[in-house]
């Protein structure tokens with residue numbers, strides 16, 4: 053079960069690892085045709101106001117309805133799609149789908165339509181055609197730019213110069229909102245952050261996870277500082293992965309604007325979001 057790998061070096065055969073590699077190869081083989089076979093679906097997770105519970109936005113999260121393996125989460129195929137460059141086409145498909153769904157909610161519920169927030173991979177943001185792609189998705193769906201937010205990771209935007217930075221500025225000029233996803237997990241240059249046309253920071257799950265009970269713990273102090281920093285830069289703050297009422301209450305007390313997570317609802321199909329909008333039309337709060 054162990055074989056020599058050159059002089060004095062040993063590699064241990066790991067059956068779990070090879071099973072994982074096999075599953076990965078199976079996914080990699082099916083991925084290129086998945087778009088043409090129409091196997092991707094988009095689910096939407098509510099983002100609610102911590103002050104009053106209204107659903108102000110939803111995040112579009114892609115899933116792969118695999119013919120044999122069932123519904124597969126993005127953590128298992130987005131990395132592959134990024135490596136192969138396929139993410140540019142998949143991401144465009146998600147964007148178009150999300151804009152059409154949001155335009156549908158808008159038509160039925162003009163006063164309470166949530167902003168739709170779409171993840172943009174670094175390769176998409178760097179693509180010279182990104183501004184045209186976004187502009188066309190808005191025109192084709194009839195969605196107004198203010199109802200679209202694009203989420204980029206710190207690593208995708210930090211240090212961006214030249215054409216990609218101009219793209220971000222042009223997207224912002226269209227009226228589209230930009231958010232930094234998983235904020236606090238990567239490297240952010242605060243001086244640089246100020247120069248970006250960003251609307252919102254999404255606080256990464258680990259900080260929210262660290263908030264357990266009222267009282268001062270280190271994660272709560274970090275969130276406190278980050279919220280102050282964001283507000284000083286005139287940015288809104290969304291907390292990700294909010295799972296408990298205690299977390300929601302502490303985040304609200306710290307001035308965090310919106311929250312997203314199991315507490316407020318898992319990602320669901322577009323029709324389910326429409327049903328929730330219909331429920332709240334009569335003035336009912338969503339939470």
Ligand code: C2E
Pocket residue numbers: 097112113114125126127130139143146171172173203233234257292293294295312313314315318319
């Ligand atoms: P993300 O953008 O940070 O999305 C939030 C993730 O947190 C989602 O995972 C969501 O289902 C999960 N989540 C929801 N509620 C909770 C909770 O209460 N606790 C915790 N711990 N997590 C929660 P999901 O759907 O598996 O997506 C994983 C990642 O895949 C996303 O992370 C995003 O980076 C990427 N992704 C998803 N859709 C797309 C897409 O269309 N394009 C690109 N480029 N990336 C995508």
Ligand code: MG
Pocket residue numbers: 125126127
């Ligand atoms: Mg997942």
Ligand code: MG
Pocket residue numbers: 111171203233
């Ligand atoms: Mg995201």
Ligand code: MG
Pocket residue numbers: 233234254256292
């Ligand atoms: Mg995130």
